[in-house]
Amino acid sequence: MKVFAHFLSWILVPLITPLFGLMIAMYVEPYEGFYSTNLENMYNIFPEVKLALIFRLAIFTIALPGAILFIMRMFGMISTIEMDDKDERYIPMFVMFICCLVVYLLMFLWTGGNRVPKFFYSYPLSGAISSLGYLALTKWWGKVSIHAGGAGIMTGFVFAYILICPGYQSWILPAMFIISGLVMSARLYLKKHTLPQVIMGWCVGCFVTFAVNYFY
Numbered sequence: 550m551k552v553f554a555h556f557l558s559w560i561l562v563p564l565i566t567p568l569f570g571l572m573i574a575m576y577v578e579p580y581e582g583f584y585s586t587n588l589e590n591m592y593n594i595f596p597e598v599k600l601a602l603i604f605r606l607a608i609f610t611i612a613l614p615g616a617i618l619f620i621m622r623m624f625g626m627i628s629t630i631e632m633d634d635k636d637e638r639y640i641p642m643f644v645m646f647i648c649c650l651v652v653y654l655l656m657f658l659w660t661g662g663n664r665v666p667k668f669f670y671s672y673p674l675s676g677a678i679s680s681l682g683y684l685a686l687t688k689w690w691g692k693v694s695i696h697a698g699g700a701g702i703m704t705g706f707v708f709a710y711i712l713i714c715p716g717y718q719s720w721i722l723p724a725m726f727i728i729s730g731l732v733m734s735a736r737l738y739l740k741k742h743t744l745p746q747v748i749m750g751w752c753v754g755c756f757v758t759f760a761v762n763y764f765y
Contacts, residue, residue: 554735558631561732563699564611567758570703570710571606571672573721575599580716587714589666602669605655609648610676617644631741635692642684649676667765672706675761682753694742694750700729701754708755709762729755 574591576599591599618641621627627637652673660669679702686693704725711717733747742750 550738554738557731557735558696558739558741561696561700561728563695564614566696566699566732567672567676567702567706568603568606568611570706570725571668572603573707574668574710575602577718577721579714579718587716588664589668589713591666591668591710594666601659605659606652606673609652609655610645610673613648614641614645617641633741635687638687638692638695639684642680642687646677646680646684649673649680653677668706668710668762671762671765672758674765675706675758676702678761679754679757682757683750686749686753690749692742692746693753694733694736694747696736697729697733697742697747697750698754700725700732701751701756702758704729704751705755705758705760706762709759712763 571591575594576592579590579592618627618630621640622630626640628634632638632641650673653670656669656673679698683693683695683698704722707721707725711719711722729751733751736742736747737744
């Protein structure tokens, strides 16, 4: 059980989990007729555009923050990659905020005013706002589970996407809740967080991401 909990924690790390939600929207085929009528769908955009979007997000929200974490660990600025001490989390969270904000701004340059699904802009923006939320919570409330937060971001995005794009595969949302439950259970089992910490982390990520992507 402990091995499985560690496996989940590393496979569904918070830097990667949100990208899974976007890939689900882009690559899981909706029900027949949906993708030809809804301008916000992600499935029907050109394959090269999908890959370019994934590449940009991977560079700025996975590779760059991951490299900074590695450098901080090398120089002893953080004791572990998982940042068990809440005081070690401020710089990485601020870096994540900046990275998501940069992606949001770069999307305007990349798309050049062309009509694209709004999620090109709303998803990185929700990541920036969520990062600020976690930064504030860590400062004034205490350590929250960023693993649960990543699962919450993924779930909030998928929920907003399904509501905006009715006719999408209905099994996806329950799957997101199951994955979220597994991630939170793993963090509790490993005693990395308390129940309030995983619930708070998930709720902030889910509700912020849902609100930004739905109302943007």
